[in-house]
Every structure is written in C-alpha cells, then in structure tokens.
Amino acid sequence: MIITQTYTQLYRDALLNDVIPFWQIHSIDQQDGGFFTCLDQQGNVYDTDKFIWLQARQVWTFSMLYNKVEQRSDWLKAAQHGADFLKKYGRADDGSWYFSLTRDGRPLVQPYNIFSDCFATMAFGQLSLATVNDEYAQIAKLTFEQILRRRDNPKGQWNKAIAGTRPLKNFALPMILCNLSLEIEHLLDRQLVEQTIDECIHEVMDVFYDPESGLIRENVTPDGQFSDSYEGRLLNPGHAIEAMWFIMDLATRRNDRALLEKAVRITLDTLDYAWDTQYGGLFYFMDSQGHPPQQLEWDQKLWWVHVETLVTLLKGYQKTGNQVCWTWFERVHAYTWAHFPDPINGEWYGYLNRQGDVLLPLKGGKWKGCFHVPRGLYQCWLTLNSLYLAE
Amino acid sequence: MIITQTYTQLYRDALLNDVIPFWQIHSIDQQDGGFFTCLDQQGNVYDTDKFIWLQARQVWTFSMLYNKVEQRSDWLKAAQHGADFLKKYGRADDGSWYFSLTRDGRPLVQPYNIFSDCFATMAFGQLSLATVNDEYAQIAKLTFEQILRRRDNPKGQWNKAIAGTRPLKNFALPMILCNLSLEIEHLLDRQLVEQTIDECIHEVMDVFYDPESGLIRENVTPDGQFSDSYEGRLLNPGHAIEAMWFIMDLATRRNDRALLEKAVRITLDTLDYAWDTQYGGLFYFMDSQGHPPQQLEWDQKLWWVHVETLVTLLKGYQKTGNQVCWTWFERVHAYTWAHFPDPINGEWYGYLNRQGDVLLPLKGGKWKGCFHVPRGLYQCWLTLNSLYLAE
Numbered sequence: 001m002i003i004t005q006t007y008t009q010l011y012r013d014a015l016l017n018d019v020i021p022f023w024q025i026h027s028i029d030q031q032d033g034g035f036f037t038c039l040d041q042q043g044n045v046y047d048t049d050k051f052i053w054l055q056a057r058q059v060w061t062f063s064m065l066y067n068k069v070e071q072r073s074d075w076l077k078a079a080q081h082g083a084d085f086l087k088k089y090g091r092a093d094d095g096s097w098y099f100s101l102t103r104d105g106r107p108l109v110q111p112y113n114i115f116s117d118c119f120a121t122m123a124f125g126q127l128s129l130a131t132v133n134d135e136y137a138q139i140a141k142l143t144f145e146q147i148l149r150r151r152d153n154p155k156g157q158w159n160k161a162i163a164g165t166r167p168l169k170n171f172a173l174p175m176i177l178c179n180l181s182l183e184i185e186h187l188l189d190r191q192l193v194e195q196t197i198d199e200c201i202h203e204v205m206d207v208f209y210d211p212e213s214g215l216i217r218e219n220v221t222p223d224g225q226f227s228d229s230y231e232g233r234l235l236n237p238g239h240a241i242e243a244m245w246f247i248m249d250l251a252t253r254r255n256d257r258a259l260l261e262k263a264v265r266i267t268l269d270t271l272d273y274a275w276d277t278q279y280g281g282l283f284y285f286m287d288s289q290g291h292p293p294q295q296l297e298w299d300q301k302l303w304w305v306h307v308e309t310l311v312t313l314l315k316g317y318q319k320t321g322n323q324v325c326w327t328w329f330e331r332v333h334a335y336t337w338a339h340f341p342d343p344i345n346g347e348w349y350g351y352l353n354r355q356g357d358v359l360l361p362l363k364g365g366k367w368k369g370c371f372h373v374p375r376g377l378y379q380c381w382l383t384l385n386s387l388y389l390a391e
Numbered sequence: 392m393i394i395t396q397t398y399t400q401l402y403r404d405a406l407l408n409d410v411i412p413f414w415q416i417h418s419i420d421q422q423d424g425g426f427f428t429c430l431d432q433q434g435n436v437y438d439t440d441k442f443i444w445l446q447a448r449q450v451w452t453f454s455m456l457y458n459k460v461e462q463r464s465d466w467l468k469a470a471q472h473g474a475d476f477l478k479k480y481g482r483a484d485d486g487s488w489y490f491s492l493t494r495d496g497r498p499l500v501q502p503y504n505i506f507s508d509c510f511a512t513m514a515f516g517q518l519s520l521a522t523v524n525d526e527y528a529q530i531a532k533l534t535f536e537q538i539l540r541r542r543d544n545p546k547g548q549w550n551k552a553i554a555g556t557r558p559l560k561n562f563a564l565p566m567i568l569c570n571l572s573l574e575i576e577h578l579l580d581r582q583l584v585e586q587t588i589d590e591c592i593h594e595v596m597d598v599f600y601d602p603e604s605g606l607i608r609e610n611v612t613p614d615g616q617f618s619d620s621y622e623g624r625l626l627n628p629g630h631a632i633e634a635m636w637f638i639m640d641l642a643t644r645r646n647d648r649a650l651l652e653k654a655v656r657i658t659l660d661t662l663d664y665a666w667d668t669q670y671g672g673l674f675y676f677m678d679s680q681g682h683p684p685q686q687l688e689w690d691q692k693l694w695w696v697h698v699e700t701l702v703t704l705l706k707g708y709q710k711t712g713n714q715v716c717w718t719w720f721e722r723v724h725a726y727t728w729a730h731f732p733d734p735i736n737g738e739w740y741g742y743l744n745r746q747g748d749v750l751l752p753l754k755g756g757k758w759k760g761c762f763h764v765p766r767g768l769y770q771c772w773l774t775l776n777s778l779y780l781a782e
Contacts, residue, residue, distance in 0.1 A: 038682075046682040047621060099551070107553045160501045160549055165493060230438060230757070291429075291437040292751040296688035296742060299750065351687060354744065359690065360683040366621070 004388040007333075008381060014341070015377035020065065022347040022363065023058065023370040024078060032104045034085030039364040042345050046362075048103035052090055054369030056097075056119035059083050061374050063126035069378070079127050083136065086120065095146055112158035117147050118176050125184035141187045144180060151177070168219040168231055174203035175243045178250070197250055204243055205262060213288060214269035216240035230294045235286040237274030238305025241267055245312040245379075248319055264316040264325060271309070271328055279355050280335045282306060299354040303368065306336040307376030314383040348373050395779040398724075399772060405732070406768035411456065413738040413754065414449065414761040415469060423495045425476030430755040433736050437753075439494035443481055445760030447488075447510035450474050452765050454517035459769070470518050474527065477511065486537055503549035508538050509567050516575035532578045535571060542568070559610040559622055565594035566634045569641070588641055595634055596653060604679060605660035607631035621685045626677040628665035629696025632658055636703040636770070639710055655707040655716060662700070662719055670746050671726045673697060690745040694759065697727040698767030705774040739764050 026043035027035045037054040038047035062079035066072060089105030090097050097116040099109035111117075124140035127133075151173060153159065161168075178200030181193045207224040208216050218234040221227050244263045251259035274282045281301035287293045309332050317325035339356050340348040342363070350368040351359040362368070417434035418426045428445040429438035453470035457463060480496030481488050488507040490500035502508075515531035518524075542564060544550065552559075569591030572584045598615040599607050609625040612618050635654045642650035665673045672692035678684045700723050708716035730747050731739040733754070741759040742750040753759070 040682070046680075047619075049620065098553075102556060106556050108556050110551045110553055112551050157548055158551055160490070160503050162489075162498045162501055165497050165499050228438075229440065289437075291431070292753045292756060294757055296691060296750070299744075300687060353690075355746075359687070362683045365683060366685055 004384050004391065008384040008388050010337075011377050011381040011384060015374055015381060016069075018341075018346050019348070019370075019374050019377060020075075023374075024074065027058070027364070027370065028078065028081060029103065032085075033081065033088070034101075034105070035082055035370070037364040037369040038366070039362065041342065041361045041363065043347075043363060047365075049108065049366075050085070050101045050103065050105070051366055051369075052086070052097050052099060052101070052116040053113075053119050053367070054364070054371070055082055055086055055090070056116070056123035057369055057371035059086065059123035060119070060126045061370050063123070063130045064375070065378070066130045067126065076130055079130065083123065083127050086123065087135075087139065090120065095142060096150075097143070110158065112155055114147060114150055114154035114173070115176065117143050117150075118180055121147065121180050122183050125180075125187065128184075129186065137187055140184050144184055144188070147177070147180070166227065166229060167222050168227055168229075169222055171204070171208045171216065171218050171236075171239065171243070174200050174208075175239075175246065178204075179246055182249075197254075201247065201250060201259065204247060205259070205266075209266065210288075213273075214266065215273060215288065216243065216266065216270070217288065228289075230287075233287045233289050233291060234293065235274070235288050236284070237270050237282055237286065238284065238302065238308055240270050241282075241305075241312050242308035244270075245308070245315050248312070248315045252319060260319050264320050264322055267309075267312050267316055268324055268328065271332075276301075276354065281339070281352070281354075281356060282309065282332075300359060301339070301352040301354065301356060303340050303348050303350045304372035304376075306332060306340065307372050310336060311376050311379040311383075314380055314387075318383050318387055395775050395782065399775040399779050401728075402768050402772040402775060406765055406772060407460075409732075409737050410739070410761075410765050410768060411466075414765075415465065418449070418755070418761065419469065419472060420494065423476075424472065424479070425492075425496070426473055426761070428755040428760040429757070430753065432733065432752045432754065434738070434754060438756075440499065440757075441476070441492045441494065441496070442757055442760075443477070443488050443490055443492070443507040444504075444510050444758070445755070445762070446473055446477055446481070447507070447514035448760055448762035450477065450514035451510070451517045452761050454514070454521045455766070456769070457521045458517065467521055470514075470521065474514065474518050477514065478526075478530065481511065486533060487541070488534070501549065503546055505538060505541055505545035505564070506567065508534050508541075509571055512538065512571050513574050516571075516578065519575075520577065528578055531575050535575055535579070538568070538571070557618065557620060558613050559618055559620075560613055562595070562599045562607065562609050562627075562630065562634070565591050565599075566630075566637065569595075570637050573640075588645075592638065592641060592650065595638060596650070600657065601679075604664075605657065606664060606679065607634065607657060607661070608679065619680075621678075624678045624680050624682060625684065626665070626679050627675070628661050628673055628677065629675065629693065629699055631661050632673075632696075632703050633699035635661075636699070636706050639703070639706045643710060651710050655711050655713055658700075658703050658707055659715055659719065662723075667692075667745065672730070672743070672745075672747060673700065673723075691750060692730070692743040692745065692747060694731050694739050694741040695763035695767075697723060697731065698763050701727060702767050702770040702774070705771055705778075709774050709778055 026039050029036055034050050034055050035058050036045045040046050059079050059082040062075045066075045089101055092111050096111035097120045098107045098111050099113045099116055101107055121140050121143045124136045128137035178197055181196040185193050210217055218236050219231040244267045247263040282305050284300050284302050285293045285295040285298040313325045313329040339352055347363040349358050353359045417430050420427055425441050425446050426449050427436045431437050450470050450473040453466045457466045480492055483502050487502035488511045489498045489502050490504045490507055492498055512531050512534045515527045519528035519531055569588055572587040576584050601608055609627050610622040617623055635658045638654040673696050675691050675693050676684045676686040676689040704716045704720040730743055738754040740749050744750045
C-alpha cells in the first residue's frame with residue numbers, strides 16, 4: 001500500500017540525506033582525530049570533550065551503514081577515523097575504557113562506566129566486519145572478555161553502594177551483553193553466544209519482568225524480587241521498550257512465537273503505562289508505586305525513547321501482525337516527527353520538556369551522538385521496506 | 392510601616408504554625424530513631440531511607456530554633472532524637488559520615504560526600520550549644536578537623552576525575568567551610584576562625600567571582616581562571632545568591648562596607664541574569680557562555696533557590712538600604728508565595744517546572760528536608776522584624 005511506501009521513503013531519506021550528512025559535515029575533528037559530539041542547533045561545536053560512549057557509537061554507526069546499506073568509502077573512512085582515535089587514546093593501562101578524554105586524547109574521567117567498554121566492543125566488532133583488520137577484531141574480543149570478568153562488579157572501586165546492605169542488579173547489563181554477543185558473533189564460540197542469549201532472555205523476560213504490573217523493572221534484588229526503594233521502584237519505559245526489539249530479534253532467530261507475543265504484550269503494556277495522555281509522548285522515568293521519582297527530568301520527552309519505540313512497534317507489527325502495534329506506531333510516529341526533527345538546520349533535537357517544547361537546543365552533547373537516530377531510522381526503514389515488499 | 396509588620400507576621404507564622412509542626416508530626420521515626428524525610432504531599436512516608444545530609448540538617452534546625460527562638464523542650468527533644476540516631480549509625484570506622492542509611496541504620500552508601508560531614512558538624516555544633524553535652528561538641532570538632540584534612544581531595548577514592556588533566560576547584564566547599572567555622576566558633580581557636588573567614592571571603596569574592604560577567608562561577612582552575620568546559624561554564628544562581636548572605640553576615644561582623652556593597656551588587660547582577668522573564672522565578676542552572684548546560688533540570692524552579700534569595704535580598708536591604716533589593720524582594724516574595732507553599736496540606740513543594748507547576752508533589756525527599764524553608768523563614772522573620780522595629 002501507498003502508506004508503507006511513503007513511510008519507507010521518509011525514514012530512508014531522513015537517514016541518508018539529513019542525519020548522516022549532518023554528522024559527516026559537523027562532527028569530524030580533522031585536527032586531533034575522533035568526533036566532536038557537542039553540536040548546537042546549527043551543528044557548531046560548543047564543547048570539545050570526547051566521550052567514549054559517543055566516539056564508539058559513531059564508529060559503530062558508520063561501520064554498520066557500510067556493512068548493511070552500501071560500501072561507501074566515505075562511511076568507512078569516517079569509522080576508521082574514530083577507531084584510530086579510540087585505539088590510540090581510549091584505554092587505561094588495564095585495557096578498560098576511559099569515560100571521557102580531552103579533545104587531544106588526554107584522559108579526563110576514569111573507566112568507571114562499563115558501558116564505555118560495551119560500546120567500544122560494538123564499534124570494533126562492527127568495524128572488523130567492514131575491514132579485514134585483525135587488530136580491530138582483537139580489540140573487540142579482548143574488551144568483551146574483560147566485560148564478562150567485570151560484570152559482577154561493573155563500577156569497581158567507584159561503586160558507592162555498600163556491598164551487602166541492599167544488593168540490586170541492574171537491567172542494562174544483561175540486555176546489552178546479549179546485543180553485544182550478537183554484534184561480535186563472528187569472533188566468539190557459538191556456545192558462548194547461545195549461552196549468553198539464553199541468559200539474557202531469562203533475565204529480561206523472567207527476572208526483570210514483573211508479571212503483576214506487566215512492566216520491566218530497572219533494578220531487582222539478586223533473586224529477582226522487588227525492592228521497595230528508589231532504585232527498586234524505578235521504571236525506564238524507553239529502556240524496556242528498546243529491550244523488546246532485541247528480544248523480538250532473538251525470538252525470530254529462535255523461531256519462538258510465544259516469546260515474540262510476550263515481547264509485544266510488554267511493549268503495549270509499557271506504552272499504556274508511560275504515554276503522557278495530556279501532552280503526548282513517553283515519560284522518561286516513572287516510579288512503579290506512583291511515588292515521586294528521584295530523577296527531576298522524569299517528565300521530559302527524549303529522542304532515543306521515541307526512536308527506539310518506533311523500531312519496536314514496527315518489528316512487533318511485522319512479526320506478529322498485531323494491529324495495535326501499527327496503531328501505536330502511527331501515534332508515536334506522529335508525535336516524534338512533529339517534535340524532534342529540526343527542519344531548518346537538520347538532524348533531531350534530543351530533549352523536550354513535558355509540553356513538547358525544545359528544552360536544550362542541541363543536536364549532540366554528552367549523551368546524544370550519532371547513534372539512536374540513525375540506527376532507529378535504519379531499522380524502521382528496513383522493516384517498513386519489507387512490509388511494503390510483502391504487500 | 393504596616394508592610395514590614397505584615398511580612399514579619401507571615402514569615403513567623405509560616406515557620407511556627409505550619410512548617411515546623413509539619414515535620415514534628417510527620418517525620419519523626421519513633422520505631423527506629425532518626426527522621427523520615429521522604430514525605431508526600433500530605434506528609435505520608437513514601438520511602439524510609441535515611442540520608443545523612445537531611446538527618447543532620449533537621450537536627451541543626453531544631454537545635455537552632457531552641458537556641459535562637461525559644462527553649463521549647465519538644466524542639467530539643469526532636470534534635471536529640473535525630474542526633475542519637477546519627478551518633479549511633481552515621482559514621483564509618485574512620486569517623487567520616489556515610490551518605491545514607493536504611494531505616495534501621497545499616498549503611499547504604501559510602502562516605503563519598505564531604506557535605507555529609509559538613510552538615511553533621513553543623514548539627515552537633517548547634518546541638519552542643521543547646522545542651523551541655525561535651526560528646527556532641529567533640530563529634531562536631533573532630534568531624535570539622537577531618538573535613539579540613541579531606542578538603543583537597545574531598546571525594547577520595549570515589550573521585551572519577553583523573554588527577555592533573557583538568558584540575559578544577561569547586562565553590563561549595565570554601566563557602567560552607569566558612570559557614571561551619573562560625574557554627575562551631577565556640578569550639579575552635581579564634582585564630583582558625585578568622586583565618587578561615589579570610590580565606591572564604593577571598594575565594595568567593597576574588598577567585599570564584601568573575602568581574603567581567605559580575606557572576607560567581609561554580610568551578611574554576613586552581614589559579615582561579617575560567618575553564619571552557621561543562622564544569623567551568625556552569626552557573627548555579629541560587630548557590631551564588633545564598634553565598635552572598637553568608638558574605639553579608641561576615642561583612643557586618645567585620646564592619647566592611649565595601650564588601651557589603653559588593654555582595655549586594657553580585658546578588659542583583661545574578662538576579663538580572665538568572666530571572667526567567669517569561670514565566671518568573673530563578674533558573675536552577677545556566678551556562679556562562681549561553682551553551683546548553685548538562686543538567687536536564689536546568690530550567691526548573693527550586694524551593695531553596697527562592698528561599699535563600701529572599702534571605703539575601705532582605706539582608707542586603709537591611710544593611711545597605713538599597714531600594715533595588717526591596718523591589719526585588721517583593722518580586723521574588725510574590726513568586727515564591729504564589730507557587731511553593733501548599734495551603735491545603737501545609738509545608739512547601741520543592742520542585743516546580745519552568746512554568747511554575749508542581750513537578751514532584753513531595754514535601755521531602757532525598758534532598759529536600761527540614762532545612763532551607765525553616766532556616767529561610769527564620770532569617771527573613773528576623774530581618775523583617777528588625778526593619779519593622781527600626782521604623
């Protein structure tokens with residue numbers, strides 16, 4: 001039908017003619033290597049610090065486009081430009097990845113954050129597929145192994161919680177480990193990959209999933225129970241919904257229809273819970289008991305939450321045919337495209353207040369880079385295109 | 392004139408008939424000791440964790456009221472109730488203060504935050520004035536000495552910044568040290584007190600003050616220069632204005648008219664810069680170069696910012712007669728009283744969105760307790776009363 005064709009075109013064009021060129025034009029630091037990510041409305045650099053999360057994610061994005069969309073030499077060159085900077089400056093002596101560097105690569109913030117390592121693994125894993133450079137593959141593999149060793153105490157000496165008083169485990173790591181093991185599947189034993197997937201599905205869908213509310217918790221006790229504390233009550237709807245498309249991909253890989261249906265149900269329950277019926281859009285943080293959350297930014301509307309939700313809804317619709325997914329897709333699509341893209345200067349705003357007005361007029365910062373928007377646009381384009389072709 | 396009399400009455404009544412009774416009724420944990428601070432709109436407890444900042448600040452508030460307003464036994468009893476809990480459970484083996492405890496006093500978060508120690512010093516120092524208990528005095532003194540030893544590396548092992556790459560010093564510690572040395576003046580050598588005051592005035596008014604903008608920076612390089620980084624560009628207007636009333640008190644103590652006038656000028660320049668001309672109220676965080684700040688909550692209107700500003704403006708008016716201070720006082724007073732107090736359930740909301748609507752319907756939480764509102768109401772009452780009497 002004409003609708004899916006129009007949507008397909010929109011997501012493809014935004015990716016290839018707007019978002020990717022924006023980062024190619026504005027973010028590449030020709031002087032010191034790596035990428036600028038703190039870009040204002042027009043793409044001007046307003047801060048030159050280099051955050052490992054965002055350096056690595058941009059390497060991943062350009063490598064992924066090269067691998068999946070077209071073998072364009074400018075994309076590969078951009079990916080290698082970032083990888084060279086990361087390889088040269090990104091690691092501490094023990095091989096763990098710093099959190100941030102100065103423009104010229106001097107370390108600023110210690111490797112306290114294991115997600116720096118996760119995104120470095122993704123970056124070098126995806127780039128190793130695009131090149132035949134064994135050094136990139138080795139960096140990915142060694143970093144992944146180090147993550148597995150650190151997983152039980154990811155914050156190490158920087159952990160401020162006192163061990164034992166209220167042990168909690170967090171949703172992010174099992175979720176990302178599963179994604180990572182697929183990203184570098186070509187470098188790992190098949191058995192390790194399948195075992196990691198088993199664990200991930202169990203953790204996400206049995207341990208962090210709360211059958212009573214139908215929602216995914218951000219933190220639970222080591223044996224999977226509810227903790228009546230700020231951390232234990234925390235809900236991060238965008239995070240839960242993003243996880244559901246990872247799960248849907250795994251369910252497809254394993255041809256597990258029940259798992260697919262469960263992921264769709266969790267997605268729709270989360271949307272019902274977290275959709276702002278007054279102003280539209282999805283809340284950023286909520287408290288499962290309805291108490292005030294700690295996060296002052298709880299009611300803001302964030303770009304990644306909405307982009308990831310679009311991906312999940314399209315996959316849910318594609319894989320199960322559930323019409324409610326399509327209805328929600330159109331609602332979230334309308335909100336997202338009315339609020340986030342900047343038609344004048346290109347790319348997307350990241351942070352809106354509850355009412356949907358721009359809160360910070362930036363295209364990139366400490367946490368927003370060249371990742372969720374292009375990955376989401378690519379995923380939506382891919383799914384929409386196969387829906388269109390199947391008609 | 393009738394105006395100052397009406398204002399005096401308002402601030403006094405809010406303190407004695409609304410705010411203090413609210414905390415006496417709702418926050419005292421008769422079972423396990425200490426105070427509940429996570430109180431919803433009606434005063435119901437929604438979380439039982441005990442944060443050392445807020446435990447100590449509440450001890451300070453009740454002790455201060457006992458010392459300054461009236462020797463009421465229920466106030467002293469409340470202060471001792473909190474102090475007993477703190478004394479029993481609050482410290483790690485090395486005498487530094489944890490950040491938070493469970494309801495029954497088990498340590499939850501490590502002593503990474505030196506302000507826990509600062510507020511403990513204030514609490515036990517003020518309580519030692521109310522009682523003749525030498526143990527309280529010793530706790531205050533020993534904690535203060537430990538703060539002085541830790542001041543060059545306050546975060547210790549939990550510091551995530553890499554030493555040397557971009558050293559910065561923060562405004563909060565010199566400011567609070569000065570206030571602390573006055574709080575426990577009765578326990579310290581006179582010379583140490585005067586030396587600490589000298590250092591504080593120099594740091595705040597010469598080092599952190601930027602003569603070009605007329606504003607106070609939150610972070611500067613060790614030699615007092617601007618750092619063009621997120622931290623270096625950060626402005627916290629409420630913090631700067633709060634510091635100005637500490638400085639005004641010091642200027643009065645030293646009979647230093649030029650210092651008084653400078654503190655008034657900084658207050659008024661900060662108000663001009665940080666007042667939200669669209670919706671009213673003072674912004675929480677700003678970037679000195681006009682770039683997007685890191686803090687997503689930058690545009691919110693916080694209770695303590697407005698309460699502290701009222702104190703500073705009244706002191707500025709009282710001590711210099713500058714009419715602009717009075718005009719601003721009336722404007723900030725009108726905003727504050729229209730938005731923060733809850734006439735139905737009592738006490739004040741803490742967090743409003745930019746538009747002035749309640750963002751979190753709480754009276755207390757992890758950071759809001761029994762401190763800024765009662766201290767501010769008391770200070771305003773005191774100043775208004777002396778303005779009234781002088782007429």
